[in-house]
Amino acid sequence: MDFSPSPRAAELTEAVRAFVEDEIAPVEDHLHTRAGEARRHGGGADLWRVPDEVRELQRKARAQGLWNLFLPAGHEGPYAERFGTRGGAGLTNVDYAPIAEATGWSFLAPYVFNCNAPDTGNAELLLRYGSPEQRERWLDPLLDGRIRSAFAMTEPAVASSDATNMQLTAVVEGDEVVLDGRKWWTTGIGHPDCAVLVVMGLSAPDAPRHQRHSMVLVPLDTPGVKVERMLDTMGFLDEPFGHGEVSFTDVRVPATHVIAGPGRAFELAQGRLGPGRVHHAMRMIGLAERALHLACERGLSRRAFGKPLVDLGGNRERIAEARIAIDSARLLILHAAWKLDRYGPTGALSEVSAIKVAAPNVAQQVVDFAMQIHGGAGLSGDFPLAGAWTAARAVRLADGPDEVHKGVVARVELGKHGAAR
Ligand SMILES: Cc1cc2nc3c(=O)[nH]c(=O)nc-3n(C[C@H](O)[C@H](O)[C@H](O)COP(=O)(O)OP(=O)(O)OC[C@H]3O[C@@H](n4cnc5c(N)ncnc54)[C@H](O)[C@@H]3O)c2cc1C
Numbered sequence: 001m002d003f004s005p006s007p008r009a010a011e012l013t014e015a016v017r018a019f020v021e022d023e024i025a026p027v028e029d030h031l032h033t034r035a036g037e038a039r040r041h042g043g044g045a046d047l048w049r050v051p052d053e054v055r056e057l058q059r060k061a062r063a064q065g066l067w068n069l070f071l072p073a074g075h076e077g078p079y080a081e082r083f084g085t086r087g088g089a090g091l092t093n094v095d096y097a098p099i100a101e102a103t104g105w106s107f108l109a110p111y112v113f114n115c116n117a118p119d120t121g122n123a124e125l126l127l128r129y130g131s132p133e134q135r136e137r138w139l140d141p142l143l144d145g146r147i148r149s150a151f152a153m154t155e156p157a158v159a160s161s162d163a164t165n166m167q168l169t170a171v172v173e174g175d176e177v178v179l180d181g182r183k184w185w186t187t188g189i190g191h192p193d194c195a196v197l198v199v200m201g202l203s204a205p206d207a208p209r210h211q212r213h214s215m216v217l218v219p220l221d222t223p224g225v226k227v228e229r230m231l232d233t234m235g236f237l238d239e240p241f242g243h244g245e246v247s248f249t250d251v252r253v254p255a256t257h258v259i260a261g262p263g264r265a266f267e268l269a270q271g272r273l274g275p276g277r278v279h280h281a282m283r284m285i286g287l288a289e290r291a292l293h294l295a296c297e298r299g300l301s302r303r304a305f306g307k308p309l310v311d312l313g314g315n316r317e318r319i320a321e322a323r324i325a326i327d328s329a330r331l332l333i334l335h336a337a338w339k340l341d342r343y344g345p346t347g348a349l350s351e352v353s354a355i356k357v358a359a360p361n362v363a364q365q366v367v368d369f370a371m372q373i374h375g376g377a378g379l380s381g382d383f384p385l386a387g388a389w390t391a392a393r394a395v396r397l398a399d400g401p402d403e404v405h406k407g408v409v410a411r412v413e414l415g416k417h418g419a420a421r
Contacts, residue, residue, distance in 0.1 A: 001335070001338060002338075003094055003331075003334040003335070003337075003338060004094075005094060005095045005097075005098055006091075006092075006095055008089065008091075008095075009089075009091050009092075009095035009096070009098070009099070010098075012065075012066070012069060012089060012091075012099060013098045013099050013102055015064065015065075015066060016066055016069075016099050016102045016103065016109075016113065017102045019060075019061060019064065019066060019112075020102055020103065020105050020106050020109050023057060023060060023061075024057060024106050024108055024109050024112055025106065027053045027054070027057060027108070028106055028107065028108045030053075031051060031053070031054070031108070032381075032384065034051075035047065035239065036381040047237065047239040047240070048190050048191075048192060048239055048240050048242070049192060049240065050191075050192060050193070050240050054108065054111070054112065057108075057112045058111075058112055058114070058145060061112050061113050061114075062114075062145070065089070066113050067088075067113060067114050067145075068088040068113075068114050068115070068123075068143055069088055069089055069091060069096060069099055069113060069115060070088065070091075070096055070100075070115045070120045070123075070124075070275070070279060071088025071089075071090075071091075071123070071124075071127070071143075072088075072091070072092075072093075072124065072127075072275060092337075092341045093275055093278050093337035093338070093340045093341050094334060094337045094338050094341055096275075096278070096279070096337075097278060097282045097333060097334055097337045098282070099115075100115070100278070100279045100282035100283050100286070101282040101283070101285045101286040101289070101330070102286060103115060103283060103286060104282060104283030104284060104285060104286020104287045104289075104290075105286045105287070105289065105290045107384070107387065107391070110283065111241075114143070114145050115279070116241075117187070117276060117279065117280065118149065118150060118151040118187055118188055119142055119148055119149050119188070120276060120279060121151060121272045121273065121276040122138075122142065122149040122150075122151060122198050122272075123139060123142050123143060123149075124271070124272055124275065124276070125198065125215070125259065125268060125271070125272045126138055126139040126142075126259070127139060128271050129259050129260040129264075129268055129271070130259060130260075131256065133256065134217060134256075134257070134259065138195075138196050138217060141195070146193070147193050147194070147195040147196065148188055148191040148193045148194045148195065148241075149188060149194065149195070149196045149197065149198065150186045150187060150188040150189045150194055150196075150197045150198070150220075150244075151186070151187070151188075151197070151198050152183040152186040152197050152198065152199045152200065152246060153166065153183070153200040154183060154184060154185045154186075155167060155168060155181065155182060155183055155184065156182060156183075156184045156245065157182065161400060161401055161403075161404050163200070163213070163265075163266070163269065164209050164210065164212070164213070166200055166201065166202055166213055167181055167202060168180065168181025168182065168183060168199065168200075168201045168202065168248060169181060169201055169202050169203075170199065170200075170201025170202065170203050170213075170214050170216050170258075170262075171203060172203065172255050172258070172262055174255075175254060175255050176252045176253065176254060176255055177201075177214075177216050177252070177253055177254075177255050177257060177258055178250060178251065178252050179199060179201055179216065179218065179224075179248040179251040179252075179253070180248055180249060180250060180251070181201065181247075181248055182228075182245070182246070182247045182248070183199065183245070183246045183248070184231065184243075184244070184245040184246070185231065185243050185245075185398075186243060186244045186245070186246050187238075187241060187242070187243050187398075188241045188242070189220075189227055189230075189242060189243070189244035189246060190227075190230050190237075190239060190240060190241060190242025190243075190244060191240050191241050191242070192240065194220055195219060195220055195221075196217055196218065196219055196220060197217075197218045197220060197225075197246070198215055198216070198217060198218075198259070199215070199216050199217075199218050199248070200213055200214070200215055200216075200265050200269075201213060201214055201216060203262045203263060204262065204263055207263055210266040210267075211263040211264075211266070212263065213263070213265035213266065214258050214259075214261075214262040214263060214264065214265050215258070215259045215260075215264070215265045215268050215269075216253065216257050216258050216259070217253070217257040217258075217259065218248075218251060218253055218257065219253070222251050222252070222253060223251070223252075224248060224249040224250050224251035224252070225246065225247075225248055225251055226246065226247045226249070227244045227245070227246050228244070228245045228246065228247050229244065229245050230242045230243065230244050230245075231243045231244065231245060233390055233394050234390045234393070234394075235390075236387060236390050270345050270346070271345060273345070273352075273399065274340050274344075274345035274348065274352050275340065276399070277336075277352050277353075277355060277356045277399070278333060278336060278337045278340065278352070278355070280356070280359070280360075280395060280399070281329075281333045281336075281355040281356065281358070281359035281360075282330075282333055282359075284329075284359035284360050284362070284363040284392060284395060285326060285329060285330050285333065285359060285362075285363070287363045287367070287388050287391065287392060288322070288325075288326050288329075288362055288363040288366040288367065288392075289326060290384075290388070291363070291366045291367040291369075291370035291385060291388055292319070292322050292323065292326065292366055292370065294370050294374070294383065294385065295319065295322070295366075295369060295370035295373045295374075296310070296319065298370075298373055298374050298377075299315060299319070299373050309373055310373075315373060318369050318373075322365070322366045322369060325362045325365065325366065326362060326366065328362075329355070329358045329359050329362045332351075332354060332355055332358055333355045333358075333359060335351060336348055336351035336352050336354065336355045339351050340352065349408060349412055350408060350409050350412035350413070353405035353406070353408035353409050354405070354409050356399065356400065356402075356405045357396075357402045357405045357406055357409075359395075360392045360393075360395035360396045361392075361396065361402070363388075363391075363392035363395075364389060364392035364393055364396070367385055367388045367389045367392055368389060370385055370388075371385045371386070371389060
């Protein structure tokens with residue numbers, strides 16, 4: 001087993017780290033303060049605008065070749081030829097993992113490098129399963145950063161941990177697909193450039209359980225699509241992306257908008273989510289590293305009862321435990337990435353589910369400690385910790401709750417002992 005990145009990936013990781021530190025961090029600090037102010041004063045339309053400074057950062061990152069690096073190995077060929085730096089660098093999951101970690105240090109970085117969810121997952125979906133027309137219309141502008149996308153699976157009316165529950169209908173009628181129903185927690189729908197949704201809908205209620213649903217590309221401006229409201233996540237709006245509740249009323253799109261044909265949503269979801277979970281998990285490691293860094297700095301620089309905070313109570317032990325937890329989780333993720341590279345999503349099922357549980361839990365614990373050692377400041381808007389805690393907490397639900405992923409790990413484990421599903 002070799003988890004070392006290729007020389008090219010190591011070089012790119014260093015370039016991304018430097019860009020995050022030198023270019024993104026100063027802009028982010030300034031935007032963080034501005035967004036906090038805007039929220040305190042009622043928000044307004046300005047919250048949902050992409051600041052010029054961020055678009056400028058994207059231009060700079062792209063000019064340095066730090067663009068679409070998530071695009072998997074094997075797909076850089078024709079895309080690199082056609083798009084130049086738009087085509088990614090042909091990195092494996094092991095190669096990309098440390099880059100994802102570096103972007104996890106900043107809330108803004110994944111977007112600046114065109115490597116943010118849910119666009120990355122949607123791009124991979126189109127890359128692997130999209131028709132040439134679908135790729136030309138949606139994938140090209142996504143990779144070019146001209147549009148954003150959203151992924152609409154979860155529904156308010158049903159327990160969406162079980163994806164076979166989805167009730168929104170997506171019925172093929174002649175040369176059209178007609179969608180009716182309601183989704184929520186649709187991330188990215190608030191972004192001013194969001195142009196298309198990948199919607200999971202019920203097409204064949206009588207088919208076998210995992211062949212009933214389809215994934216359909218729905219342009220946001222299709223009549224009948226309505227963003228009913230934006231949801232907050234523990235008080236954060238996650239602007240300019242946001243999470244929305246969206247209704248679909250007699251929404252009609254051409255049948256050619258179904259990805260890979262009706263009834264294939266589950267098969268597609270499997271392919272979409274493997275690498276995406278490595279990205280998420282490694283970003284969580286970056287987040288935890290940043291929190292530990294802040295905790296150490298604060299604990300060394302502030303004194304109480306005649307000592308630096310790090311020397312009080314069990315704080316040294318907590319720092320050690322954080323380091324052990326972060327490094328263990330990182331190795332677990334690299335192992336999952338390595339298995340994904342070798343055996344594909346079905347050969348790394350248990351490992352990918354394991355990291356989906358481990359990484360956000362470690363991040364949440366480390367951020368929680370960092371908040372505690374910051375005292376009241378840790379919960380204030382003056383530090384990024386409250387946002388970081390919320391992000392880690394959210395990842396324990398987004399893309400499936402911990403319990404569902406533990407269920408996969410247990411199933412694979414028991415399968416080794418001959419237990420049936
Ligand atoms: C910030 C954020 C962003 C999100 N972004 C998106 C997005 O872009 N697109 C999208 O479609 N969805 C998104 N989601 C939704 C997310 O994927 C769902 O919330 C999640 O899958 C759980 O579905 P549910 O909310 O319906 O919970 P339910 O299905 O009602 O489950 C509730 C609880 O029941 C328990 N439970 C469920 N199944 C099991 C089990 N097998 N064993 C034990 N306990 C179980 C768990 O404790 C679970 O948390 C997002 C959520 C958040 C918080």
